[in-house]
Amino acid sequence: MKYIFVENPIAGNKKKQLLFRQVQSAFRLSNDEMIIEPTKGPKHAVQIARQYAEQYGDQAVIVSCGGDGTVHELANGLAGTDTPLMIIPLGTGNDFAKKIYGSKKLNMENVVKSFGLHDGNLRYDVRPIDLIDYNGEKCINIMSFGADTLVETIGRKIAAKVPLLGQSAYTAAVLPVIAKPLRYRMNIDLNCIDKDGHAFKLTAEPHEYALMAICNASYYGGGFCPAPDSVLDDGLLDMAYIDSISLLEAAPLIPKYADGSLAHDGNVHLHTCYVTSGRVWSYEGAPLLGNCDGENFDYSEVHFKVEPKALKLCFIKE
Incomplete structure (x- = not known):
């Protein structure tokens, strides 16, 4: 081998x-x-x-x-x-x-x-996991839009300038982002499934939001956890989005969004469901504020879908 x-x-x-x-x-x-x-x-x-x-x-x-x-x-x-x-x-x-x-x-x-x-x-086990296909490219972790993309971008710059900060660079990046109103717009047309297994469409032109994460895995942005219950091989993507909110509304949510507990506490500003495919496109024609696996993209329109069991991955043998 x-x-x-x-x-x-x-x-x-x-x-x-x-x-x-x-x-x-x-x-x-x-x-x-x-x-x-x-x-x-x-x-x-x-x-x-x-x-x-x-x-x-x-x-x-x-x-x-x-x-x-x-x-x-x-x-x-x-x-x-x-x-x-x-x-x-x-x-x-x-x-x-x-x-x-x-x-x-x-x-x-x-x-x-x-x-x-x-x-x-x-010694290891090999098992297939899902991927996200977006405009022909693959995402193994999380595709996100909005404030979290800004945090990712600023955090990376801080980490490059002060390497000793490590993951704390992303925490530091939160402050300049939430200092402004978290209000972004894009158009969405998503094929969703609720927690009871019922399929539904989620469409809005435009959709106002603070951030949206479409998750194959659980963590991004240096450790924030929008989807603590994600499963890598279930053929479903976990979606979490937060309404457009003010600084006062955002501040108490950040620690819970970081440790994953926000997904379970029933906060009125957080919405979750499963999604299998969809289309997201710019409201004003400008590039979307988005990234996949921490890599920013400049698409004005994204078509995405889950690709079941598309990648073989090595796991530690239990």
Whole structure:
């Protein structure tokens, strides 16, 4: 079996390099092959994943050694193939990794040891998960619109300037965003399912909102949790949106939105349901204020749908 470690050279530190050397030593004692592929720019990870998937199929595992951006690109390269993805969290947010590993194991040392990469005794389960298709691209985690996209954008800039802040950079980014009225507009036409399993359409031209998250997983923006009960392989996307609100209304919601409890406390400003597909488009023709997996996009219209069991993912063996 070939294990291709796709490395974002920007992510991680000297600790990562020491860990890599330990893993390399373990592979020398095994019958498996370790290949390191550094990324050289945007979308390069997509190309690497496709190349190995086409050449080796299920005889290779692509190992993500970066943050959510690397995971996003590799998911795009591996969607619909027989080659599984393994994730070692090395970024600032590592939001998708929180879903599959939980907070206790969410560091590279724990994940490497749990998979047996440190001693060559590899152990893991491979299971298919859903993806979100949006305008032909793939999203593994969350697609969102509105205030949360601003938080993501500002948080990333803060993290780049002050790396020591880590995930706290995204918390700091909340303040300048909520200082202004959280009022955004876009048109929506969504195919939804309520919690009792009844299908319905949600349409509005325009729809006023503070933020909207369409979730395959649970966490985004450095740890905010709009969908604590999301299931990665149920063929459904969890949607949460918050009404257009003022600073006074937003302030008490933020801690609950961060820890996931807002989804369960019946707040009148939060609306949740499942969604399987839909269309979102700009109210005024300008690009939408949106992102997928923390990567901003400039579409003025987005068509999306859930793609059931589209990606094979490595899970820690229980």
